[in-house]
Amino acid sequence: MFPNLIGLGIQDPKLIERYSLRQEALKDVLKIYFRKQKGELFAKSVKFKFPRQVKNVLIDSGSHKYKEVTEINRSLTMIIDELNKITKPVPSPDADVKQKILSDLRHLEKVVSSKIAEIESDLEKLK
Incomplete structure (x- = not known):
């Protein structure tokens, strides 16, 4: 049901409570928080780092100038889609x-x- 999360090694995606995503240099850092289990002081969390995709974009066709831009990794977008189905974040x-x-x-x-x-x-x- 959640093949990308299972591919990350998450055994039971239904235990996911929330997640955070931030950018560090040329990497996106995804942190997944699980529901606190009985007897635990803090809820468990796992962290994953994904390299950003680097692309050259044409900014001036007359002089053929390109600019290097980075964007989120495609596999990370699929993981976030699955996380949004589980956590149902409120904007x-x-x-x-x-x-x-x-x-x-x-x-x-x-x-x-x-x-x-x-x-x-x-x-x-x-x-």
Whole structure:
């Protein structure tokens, strides 16, 4: 049913909760988040990097000048289509960008706090 996600090694695509996509230099980074399972402190996630396709586009036919542009990998677009079928993302207006950033910041604070607590606990065990 989801051949591209299964091809990435995802055993049960129905456990996917959400995903994020960002660009780093000449790569697109896809991060897939799974629903938190019983007994887990944090939900699991996996990260995949896809090289961007580089194309030369004619910008001036008179002087035959070309410009190098990059675009998303075709296989990644098919994966995103499958992810959208699973997650059914709701388009958010620009006003929600601030709220999303604040939410991401709060999540990062929780992750860092939990990791610090885990490391401190491990240190206590060594005494």
